Amino acid sequence: MSDATETHCPYCALQCGMGLSPADGPVPVAVVERPGFPVNRGALCGKGANAAAVLAPGARLTTPLVRVGGALRPAGWDEALGRIAEALGATAAAHGRDAVGVFGGGGLTNEKAYLLGKFARVVLGTSAIDYNGRFCMSSAAAAGIRAFGLDRGLPFPLDDIPRAGCVVLVGANPAETMPPFVRYLRELRDNGGTLIVVDPRRTRTAELADLHLAPRPGTDLALALGLLHLVIADGRTDEAFIAERTTGWPETRAAAMAHWPEHVEAVTGVPLPRLRAAAGLFCAAPTAMVLTARGPEQQAKGTDTVNAWINLCLATGNAGRPYAGYGCLTGQGNGQGGREHGQKADQLPGYRKLDDPAARAHVAAVWGVDPGSLPGPGRSAYELLDSLGTEVRALLLMGSNPVVSAPGSTHIGSRLRALDFLAVSDVVLSETAELADVVLPVTQWAEETGTLTNLEGRVVLRRRAVDAPEGVRSDLEVLHALADRLGHGAGFPTDPEQAFEELRRASAGGPADYAGISYRRIAAEDGVFWPCPDEDHPGTPRLFLDRFATPDGRARFVPVQHRPPAEEPDEQYPVRLTTGRVLAQYQSGAQTRRVAALNAAAPGPYVELHPVLAERLGIVDGERVAVVSRRGRTVTPARLTTAIRPDTVFMPFHWPGEGNANRHTNPALDPVSRMPEFKACAVRLEPL
Missing domain, CATH: 3.40.228.10 (Dimethylsulfoxide Reductase, domain 2)
Structure with missing residues (x-):
């Protein structure tokens, strides 16, 4: 580790510690163990061990793309940014500020999530912001x-x-x-x-x-x-x-x-x-x-x-x-921090509520704006995506791939196509980026510094280990450039530590208080647990030992009653479908599907079913079958196993196209969290 940069894996919310050592060849660094980090003590899964492969030039975007005559072509940064700023401004002028939407991701660093929320509310003045973490926890x-x-x-x-x-x-x-x-x-x-x-x-x-x-x-x-x-x-x-x-x-x-x-x-x-x-x-x-x-x-x-x-x-x-x-x-790499600092439709930094006057006043003071200028709470993620092309006419999307990951993905793809304008900022040309009017190539985990908050509330520091390719900029530079073109450049630093210092002030006194956390402390202490209200505070690994965070300090029982899933099996769709992940792929697969070693281990979609169900339907192991729901049809190989209930089938959701499991998932929403019902819907299987 002497010549290695200490950093963290780009994937799940464990945020495993790893090292990156310089390497020769198309991949500029090699992943090495970091045994001193307490969460994983050096252990890495296959995704983490192969994480550097996405840094290879052929695996990622290195130049902006703009749509001309129906096709994406390379362009310069000035042209690409100019198109985005013009489209966002013109849409707001013609249809109102809420006609411009922002959609973020649970993999964005705390600094990016913070400034993306600030960009939506200060620069665009829109309530139409949410993120894919709504689909996670x-x-x-x-x-x-x-x-x-x-x-x-x-x-x-x-x-x-x-x-x-x-x-x-x-x-x-x-x-x-x-x-x-x-x-x-x-x-x-x-x-x-x-x-x-x-x-x-x-x-x-x-x-x-x-x-x-x-x-x-x-x-x-x-x-x-x-x-x-x-x-x-x-x-x-x-x-x-x-x-x-x-x-x-x-x-x-x-x-x-x-x-x-x-x-x-x-x-x-x-x-x-x-x-x-x-x-x-x-x-x-x-x-x-x-x-x-x-x-x-x-x-x-x-x-x-x-x-x-x-x-x-x-x-x-x-x-x-x-x-x-x-x-x-928590699932996504920064699923915890991503929901704490302003990407979510109803929240301000520090896990403050957007409809709380005191919270609005505090954050507005940090931002140097009138609290009354901040928009109110907006739509949840699915509702925002469902409104595209009608109420929301232009969308800026960062670090998400809803064409694959959203429930009822075929419908969401049609809504994205219905937009007047779509801009995507991403590392790779994802299935969603392929629909965009402008695509911006941005730095990824090993090419930038920033903080993330893992599943236990530990704020960690991911360090830059290698320079980005020429033609690639960071998301912070993108937000600064767009804000500048729209008249607000001064409030959007491109230096991540400077952005974090502002985040500390904005979160101070909130439920997720980062005021006492600094880059220096994170580096010295293997991360700091929030809440941490000042630099003399040790951080809080264990919550609720003395009191719960309610006004009276007591935990609240919540009486609940069982009710069935929104969609139950019937004669036409007699089988339950549930979805999930597999070892070698991650989320929508936008990055892992570009890694040869991971594709070799998990090359494509399948539907898993019990041999009793397969015999009844006349399905043979390995043959292609159609999975049909009220929302779509997929075709994928059958995989027989006694490890699943005979009345249930399972599909992993990492792949686009005819095997995309999320064509079937039900967008019925939880009335409190607005979470869609990914885990239960009704389907039928048809041998081909």
Whole structure:
């Protein structure tokens, strides 16, 4: 590591530490281990180990592109930026400020997310801004705020997980999505702890479990209510904790008791003995945790589902003390920081609410503008994308690929095509960038410095290790140049540390307070946990030990009732489809699909189904089949496995074209978080 730049992986929210050493050849650096960083202790998955491959010239954009006569052609930066500024300004003048939209990404650094939100609200004056993190952990965030008064993915450090007596992992498959995390589960088992995995598939993660529960997709809420019913019936609640540190228990208790275990067995398909075993293991442990991921969260009732699991923790006293509690396994690289500093439709920096007058006054003072000039809350991500071409006429998009990743992706592709103007700032020519009027080539992780906030609330520093190719600029330079052309260049620094210093001031006093965090401290301390209100503050690895972040300091039980998915199987579409990720690919695949080693491991889409279902439908392993829903049709090879429920099929969502799984996913929205229902819809399979 002596000649290596210490930095972090560009992919998931673990933000694993790695080193980059100079190398000869088309890829200018080589990935090396960084064993001193505590999150991964040097371990990397295949995606991280091959991360440098996307730096190769042939894998990425190196010149701006503009659309002329229906085709994209190379252009200079002045022409490209001029076209964007002119289009955004003309659209606002003709149709109003909210006719101009901004769509961000959960992989953007804190500095980029902060200035993108500022750009939308100060330069464009638009409320039409959201980001793809809405599709990731918004339900967990909403549930955490309802129960605890604060959302941070994990309210405790990762090192606490192996010290718990029992961990329930709900709808998460970290053995494929974030493999270095698995060491925490192995250490849990080595320490005598118990692992329960809830997933309709017997995944690589479920193989590690002491107990695997396989509910039907979309029934996690009923499962959590059934477990709480059993805990109450067996007299295993922590009445002292409930009395001293919570409110709302009587209503929540009544809601849980209405969900009889036999009914829950019928709804979920999980046998009653396994339900009883899970409740027994959870209550027998001296401390216990529930960790959720996209499975229960990406539902039209995802917020209520997460609150049901939080209720289980609160009822048993497993919150607000060491080695216990509820946490969300954030997915995207900066999914946590990306939602804290202004990309989200209803938020200002520091996790402040946009409709709070005091929050508006504080941030406006930092920005040097009148609080009344700031627009109000806007549409959520899917609603924003659905409005393209009608209410939103021009869009600036940074670091996202909704043509592949959005629910009902065929429809969203048509909305993008309906825009008067689309500008995309990205590292590669993604499927969304191919639709743009202007494409800007920007620096990527190894070519720029910036902070990110990992799933445990640790703010880390990703350092520049290599110069970007000629013709490539940073997103901060893009925002500065556009702001300057639109009359606001002074408030948009191109230096990331300068941007972070302003972010510190804007976040000061907010729920996500970064005021005491600096580049110097991050470098010296392997990251700093927020909240950290001043430079003498040590940071906060563990939240809620003394009080919860509610006005009275008590956690809130939230009474919830099970309801079925927005779309249930019927005669025409008799099978449940759920979606997810595979080990070698990441999110929409825009970057990983350009890496030969990763494509060799996971070359394309497929539909996974049980042999019993395959025999009934006359489907043979490896043959191409049509998957048909109310929203679209895909064609993909069949993969037979006994690791999935016979009434359920699974598709990974990393690929575009005829195998794109998100053609099927249901855009029915959670009423609180506005999360679409990615994880449950109805389909039929047709042999070809």
